Amino acid sequence: MSRQRLSLWWFVGTLVFALVLMLVPLPHVLEPFKPYWPALVLLYWALESGDQRITLGLAFVLGVGADLLNGVLLGEQALRLCVLAFIALRFRSRLRFFPMWQQTLAVLALLVNDRFLLLIVRAFAGEATPPAMWWASPFVSAALWPFLFLLLDDLRMRLRLQ
Amino acid sequence: MPLAREESSPLFAGTAAGTLRLIFYLALAMVLMVLDHRNGWLWRLRYATSIVVEPVYRLASLPADGMHALGVAFADRRMLTEQNQRLREDLLLANAKLNRMSAVAEQNQRLKELLDTQRSLGLHVQMARVIGIDLGAYRHLMMINLGARDGVKTGQPVIDAHGVMGQVVDVLPNSATVMLVTDPDQALPVVIERTGLRTVAYGSRSGEQLTLPTIPMAADVRVGDKLLTSGLGGRFPQGFPVGEIRSVGPAPTGMFLEAHAMPSADLDRSDEVLLLHDLAEPVGPPPPPPSAGPPADGAPAPASTAAVPHASVPTVPTSPAKPKAAQAGVPQT
Numbered sequence: 007m008s009r010q011r012l013s014l015w016w017f018v019g020t021l022v023f024a025l026v027l028m029l030v031p032l033p034h035v036l037e038p039f040k041p042y043w044p045a046l047v048l049l050y051w052a053l054e055s056g057d058q059r060i061t062l063g064l065a066f067v068l069g070v071g072a073d074l075l076n077g078v079l080l081g082e083q084a085l086r087l088c089v090l091a092f093i094a095l096r097f098r099s100r101l102r103f104f105p106m107w108q109q110t111l112a113v114l115a116l117l118v119n120d121r122f123l124l125l126i127v128r129a130f131a132g133e134a135t136p137p138a139m140w141w142a143s144p145f146v147s148a149a150l151w152p153f154l155f156l157l158l159d160d161l162r163m164r165l166r167l168q
Numbered sequence: 169m170p171l172a173r174e175e176s177s178p179l180f181a182g183t184a185a186g187t188l189r190l191i192f193y194l195a196l197a198m199v200l201m202v203l204d205h206r207n208g209w210l211w212r213l214r215y216a217t218s219i220v221v222e223p224v225y226r227l228a229s230l231p232a233d234g235m236h237a238l239g240v241a242f243a244d245r246r247m248l249t250e251q252n253q254r255l256r257e258d259l260l261l262a263n264a265k266l267n268r269m270s271a272v273a274e275q276n277q278r279l280k281e282l283l284d285t286q287r288s289l290g291l292h293v294q295m296a297r298v299i300g301i302d303l304g305a306y307r308h309l310m311m312i313n314l315g316a317r318d319g320v321k322t323g324q325p326v327i328d329a330h331g332v333m334g335q336v337v338d339v340l341p342n343s344a345t346v347m348l349v350t351d352p353d354q355a356l357p358v359v360i361e362r363t364g365l366r367t368v369a370y371g372s373r374s375g376e377q378l379t380l381p382t383i384p385m386a387a388d389v390r391v392g393d394k395l396l397t398s399g400l401g402g403r404f405p406q407g408f409p410v411g412e413i414r415s416v417g418p419a420p421t422g423m424f425l426e427a428h429a430m431p432s433a434d435l436d437r438s439d440e441v442l443l444l445h446d447l448a449e450p451v452g453p454p455p456p457p458p459s460a461g462p463p464a465d466g467a468p469a470p471a472s473t474a475a476v477p478h479a480s481v482p483t484v485p486t487s488p489a490k491p492k493a494a495q496a497g498v499p500q501t
Contacts, residue, residue: 029228031302034436040302062186066193070200073210074217075224076303080210081200088193096186131205134352134373 013167017059020047020158021068029076038139041147044072044083045090045120049113049151050158052094053102065091082127086120093119106152113151117144211338218340225301225311225343232300236439292445294318296326298438299343308351308371310334312441315342323403325444331409331432332356332397333441346441349410349431350376358410359398363388366398369410369429376435378411383425389416395429405444 024047032040048068052060069084077083093116094101101112121144128136204210214221296312303309314320316339324336326346334348347354351371358369358380365387369378383389393413399406411429419426 026224026228029225029301030231031229031300037302062189062193066197069197074214074221076301077210078307079201080204080213081197084200085194085197088190088197092186092190127201131201 016167025072025075039142039146041150042143044068046147046154048087048091049094050155052091053098056098057095060091062088062091079131086123089123090116090120110148110151114144114148117147215340222340222342225299229300293442294445296441296443298441308348310346310348312344312346314443315340315344317341320344325404327408327442327444328433328438330434332404333433333435335403348435349378350435356410357398357400358395360389361394361396369395378429378431380427380429381419381424383427385425387425389425389427391416
């Protein structure tokens with residue numbers, strides 16, 4: 007029972023930590039390369055636990071939380087994370103058994119798709135088109151994916167959490 | 169058959185219920201976005217939940233603060249001594265200048281009293297610390313650690329030692345968001361120091377520069393000219409440095425000159441900023457002063473001269489969030 011509760015806290019903790027990490031500023035030069043942490047952590051849990059834990063409702067709530075903290079438009083990240091979670095859950099059974107490099111490519115595709123969504127939302131909101139460096143973030147996120155996945159998996163194994 | 173598919177984890181096709189749920193959440197998100205875009209719910213919600221949001225901001229700024237503290241802790245002794253020496257010299261120089269200026273300021277004050285203007289050289293400021301968090305890449309925003317409880321209001325100008333940084337756009341109980349001068353939504357009425365030409369500086373879409381897209385073709389503008397706030401528009405008080413012109417060329421439309429300027433404030437590096445409390449004069453032509461000029465009975469003539477500099481400008485941007493509106497009525501000389 008307490009083990010179960012602990013693993014729930016671990017799950018919520020990683021999501022909250024991802025939100026805080028999203029707020030932490032990087033040095034000015036590295037700013038465009040900042041990965042989209044909430045999406046990465048959400049993807050990890052979507053692949054790991056599937057729809058026992060990650061539902062569209064949870065993705066929506068996480069997105070609204072992220073918007074509340076550093077959003078431009080309320081509901082923007084909720085929309086993006088919902089789409090992300092939906093695709094990841096739909097293809098979960100295949101993505102899980104991909105070798106790591108294929109999984110990384112799939113994550114890259116998901117995150118680039120996410121950037122396109124963001125671009126569309128921003129265009130509708132009447133904002134300026136971002137510079138070319140803005141597209142660097144999904145690539146950095148995808149490059150970090152294997153490490154994040156292995157780290158989280160390893161920690162989960164060590165702590166013997168679900 | 170469909171029952172069996174329901175139970176086993178489907179490899180290729182999901183269920184219709186899942187798709188419906190997605191559509192529901194997407195619709196919900198879109199409704200939220202539209203409502204927020206129309207009514208600005210985000211900041212109201214942020215204000216309402218500030219008891220949760222603000223501690224998270226403080227928490228997220230800890231690494232930046234920590235890096236700063238580490239930088240100080242592990243700084244070279246020699247470097248600190250050097251910095252101290254330089255600061256002392258700066259202070260000495262500034263004090264010497266101030267002493268020389270005080271006489272001039274006093275004289276200026278007396279002359280201004282004679283002219284019956286209310287502008288003063290004194291500054292009423294509040295010091296604020298920058299909270300190091302990331303408010304979304306490519307948003308030219310900054311958070312400071314003063315908020316509604318410290319009397320901060322929307323629209324207050326923020327400066328640093330070198331010039332204008334921006335203005336407060338949103339206020340939470342214990343923190344506030346500052347829109348920097350480089351934000352594309354920001355329009356700042358400026359005057360070129362050397363020639364006195366009035367124009368408007370906008371933030372630029374990309375990069376860290378200011379754009380002045382509407383300078384008349386015949387105007388005398390050179391690289392290296394300094395920009396000051398003109399005090400028109402009622403947001404920024406007069407006479408603060410804004411930037412320095414780096415390039416001048418014909419605008420793409422061919423009807424104006426377009427200049428690019430480098431902001432003089434340290435937008436990336438400032439740790440502590442000053443929040444101005446004395447605002448500029450109100451927007452539009454000022455009401456005729458009740459007792460203008462030395463003789464109380466001969467009011468009309470001096471009153472009209474006092475109103476001239478304002479009357480020559482049709483409209484100045486009242487709100488920086490509407491650069492389009494400002495574009496329509498850009499003040500020309």
